[in-house]
Amino acid sequence: MKDDLKVGVFLCECGGNISDTIDLEKVKESLDVEFIGQFVNLCSLNGRKLIRDAIFDHGLDRIVIAACSPISHEKTFQDYIKPLNPYLMDMANIREQCSWVHSDKDRATHKAITLINASIEKIKQSDAVDPIYCQTPKEVAVIGGGIAGMNAALSLAKQGTKVTLIEQSPSIGGQMAKIGKVFSPVKIAEECGMCLLNPILNELVWNENIEVLTNTKVIEAERRGGTYNLILEKSPRYVDVEKCIGCGKCAEVCEIEVPDDWNDNLSMRKAIYRPFGQSYPEAYVIDMDNCSKCGDCFRQCNMKAIRLKSKSERIPLQVGSIIVATGHQLFDMDKRPEYGYNRYDDVITQSELGRITGVNGPTKGKLLKANGEVPKRVVMIQCVGSRDEKPDGHRYCSKICCTVALKNANIIKHKYPDTDVLICYTDIRTPGMFEKYYKHTQENEVRFLRGRPGEVVKKGDNFIVRTEDTIKGEFVEIEADMVVLSTAMEPSQGTKEIAEILNVGTTEDGFIKESHPKIKPVATDVQGIFVCGTAHDPKDITDSIMQGIAAASKVSEYNYGGVEIEPFIAEIDREKCILCGECVKRCNYKSMNIQDDEVYINPMSCNGCGKCLIGCNQRAITINGNIDEKITSTIKGVLSKKREGQRMILVFLDNIGYTAADNIGVNRLSYPDSIHIIKVISVNRVRPRHIQYALENGADGLFIGEFPGDLMYGEVERKIQNVKDRIAELGENPERITFSKVYIPYYSGLARKFIEFDKKIAELDEAK
């Protein structure tokens, strides 16, 4: 029946983007289908009319759109083929992966024919399937109580959403509470950070839609049908928040003193303490690691608030979406011993300088060296651990250190005009309005030296900072009595942990990755999980707040509209299933579980990789949408257009790899026209028999690309190795198959890999 399907092909000129390189007349001549249409830009409303009319006039059953990438317009054309089912349409990407990467007209035209033919063969295998809609619970968990998380929570709460704000430390407020002074690019002045933070904090505390859980961590997460089941662990505070009135009598009698981490260990606090003046909840807390359990505080407390015997508790929480706002930490200075941070008291970080100059800090705002004197010259060293490819360094720019250094330099200059402040920099990065603040800092007589110091050594009472004045081209030694290091921002421990618990993708630097680096900010790879603040990448307070609010608004969209899911997911035949649970064990995406004597598949998380199929001895699982057959037909469609002596390489890529390949075209790089890219739902769906079929039917090489962040990566890598071994046994050269890492940002690397692989295959062909 499938053979007499009426297929219609629509060719898009794309305003010359396609038709200038590809001879569309030739394309038309070579295709054998019911109907072929052509239009200058098919995605326009006139294009829609053309498509709809043709469907009615010619009774078309299947549609192929030969145009741009499905990544940009699949949704558009799925809509344009109505009343046909959206999954009866396939797009042949003859722009990003053909006219934009090949310049030879004849070759590009032939490749376009090949790609369109592959789509025709593929779409004949498609059945009508319905997209799945999911409605999710509206409750939201915000993980991280810093400025980004607080703003996200507040915005959602004001829209009527119930929010649980989860903070692992004893108080919300995050890094901003520590920061001392802040400034904005418009106001050329430094303002009190706490005074700006407090109103937000108060508003949040009084909002009845928000529940704040401090001392609490997410320790487990599980997804089921759009619902996240979280298990939280609340560590005891040992002080009853309801009863404690914050009088501080307990701390007065406590004899144990330890370095105060909130003050960057620059001062001491008691074992029973309040993190900082405005901390919330407004109650004391006992640091049990250091408490000697003497009971002095207990006896002293009139409110009977102390509970030395409390235990940690586990709290289950069900939410529909999650905002990750787990923040950052600072570069570990043990990794750069050349600056002497651990050897000398007066070599400090910008964060410590912020505490020292903060009125609520260890010296009540006075800038003093360890010996109690005001420093005569402060030298600041920029890019410590940032823009640094050495082992343990970070390649990225931490974005805020330049402005932080300017701010702290100004604060010093206001209070101590006689102290010389010199900033050693590689580049000063003060984009946009911040440039004004840079100028203001210069007017304030802060000095700048362009050069990156290599070491700080002690000489007598002072330090020598060795650097090159790269403008003069001279090696210089600068005497200083205080050195301040602008350390890199890196993902916090909590960020790394939560990424693992929630299975969300991270960047190679360990920050939480957005699902599209440009047009999908705050969304992560996982539906229903959003990110904001410095968990995502280095940024300042304003950007953190904006992102917090953006994340909240994305959650609202999500709560309002529900989600549409591609239907190519696993399905269980309940008659056959014996509940052995093998599939559940195998699913890397944790999308399966057994509930009430049935295997339940979470449509939100199943990605159709097909790994569960292999585990099921009962053959009770199928993946919707004929995927195996579609892959075979696509291969057939490509190879049946092979010309005499033409080299043909098939490249299998999933969504991520396909996006990377598109980027090659978008950036107008090129690769050999032997490369034919086939988009699959998951590269795990490419089976040994597909590979064998391709080799037997004329493919010269096979390239399987996978994003290493994908949960199936290891699996696929192993599988390809097995296939290679098998191919070798059958007398074929395993070198014709390659498995490669693919990252969206490294599209140029992917282009290079295509070129290299083509070369290798050419050599193999020659040797043959």
Add this chain to the structure above:
Amino acid sequence: MQKITDSPIDFAEHIIEDVKNSKEEGVLKCVQCGMCTSTCPAAQHSDYNPRDIIERVLDGDISILEDDSIWNCFYCYTCHSVCPVGNSVCEVNQILKQFAIENEMGYDKLYEYMGFADSYFTAAIGAIPEIFFKDIKRDVPGWWEFRLHLDEIRDELDLDPPLMPSKEVIDEVSKILTITGFKDKIEKIRATQG
């Protein structure tokens, strides 16, 4: 003036292609931060400047091959280990010196090292040439005394006299050095210095 037809980057590309260069595109990634200079011992004691070397390479300034200062680098590899973008001035310098020699430049600098070459031929070992003794004596306190009394020290430690290569070994080494063309090179350098 840089003319439209000039392509300064060719010089850097040429260096990158050299087998001695292990840091792939490092040269092109130099941000002129000066960290190499800040830790380079040669820069501290002479007007040699590693950052400037890279700048001139990137400018396509081939006159750098004639510059005396490139001979001040003594391959301590400090710059190699500190460069934040993964460049190695040290390797670039080795390549520059090699280019200079290929272009018959810097023979006078090499001439100072002739003593090393001689000791290969006469003793089949690499020994510090005598012309350096004066400087070492000045810079390294105690070194001269140590050298003078080496035999006594060895005696005291119950060590055998140092093992020197035999005549056959020396002949064989000389032969290898001659056949591989080393000798010709040496003579060429000697000849240029009259």
